[in-house]
Amino acid sequence: MSNRGANNTIEQLLGTRTGGPRSAVSQDVINRVRVSANIVRQNFDELEDFVDGRLDNDALFIVYTPNGGEAASYLYKHIHNYLSSLYSFNEQIRERVNDLAPENSITKQDIISGQSFYSERLAFLRGLRHDVQHGEYNSLKLDCRHTAGNFRIYCVEFNEQAFSSGAVRHPPDYLRHTNQRDRRYPLPYIAEFHKQYFNGFVDDSVDWLTGNP
Template sequence: MELDEFVDGDLKTNPVFVCQTENREEEGFEVLRLLHNYLSSLYSLNETIRVLINQHTERSVEIHQRQFANSGEHSTLPYYSRRLTFLRGLRTDFQHGGFSCLAFNRKGSLGDFGGYHVVFDRDSFINDSGLRSPEGYLKYTNESNRRYPLCYVGSFQQETVQEFYNDIEDWFGTA
């Protein structure tokens, strides 16, 4: 919600980061900080769910090869896991590569204010992130999916996470 409020437009379809041109670097860092916080929270949510499933069932769920899936089922990942893979890559890049894969592209200005899209740079992600096998994080997306990571996050949160959370809540209610 905090990230959504920081941009102009719908986070899911066309978020534009607007700030005073002279403050773009400082305020841009704030957008990246909020994105990092979201991805870290998402990571913690998944780890918590994994631990609870492992504690309360006979099935084992592990994080393996950047996936969130049942042991032995890595070749047929659920939709949630496929979508999560790219976000895990972003989070890992943020932790270890210092946001190497994101840039701010100016989309316009009005007086002292500029509007920017946060754009994913695949080449920087592959070459500068320091990740082992960075291509694996891109496996389930295409250039269009990745181009605007804030849109990806908005869509993921509003649709994919909510459905996954509801399914987990239902499952725990009947387990």
């Protein structure tokens, strides 16, 4: 049954009020969750530092033209690192919860199902992660906004056609909770997700694992 009204995101994804795990969780498990969350945060900080503009606004980055290809590769590396660490963190939580939940479980489909606001916002990033992992960044397009001498100013746009016809299986599953305006600029989307949803999900995960959802 749907339980989207519950405050704790793990309870929402499980679809029922469990009250936490069926057995006590060791401090080592909690520490590993926090370490994984900090890796996601570190990768976000590195992405934010690399971009010259505000990541949550225009996310512009300046490229010295002779080194343009190298600069783009570094940007893609930072995007990949963030999305991959986010994917790993969510899988870690999903597997731990499934080991400890009294009856229900969270499937990979549940993680993007819209059972919670977190899963709604995560779905698009989950799809991007699959694309950058298997599709050679086909859905990311560099758009040149300004040119000044040997410098060009770029932003990253989402190429929906390339995403939908690329390596991602069932692409509509990852797009259904967002519209074209949401998806147009992936970097501000990442910033909004990280600042408004990720940390809350970490707190909810720890609360559930410690029996206080």
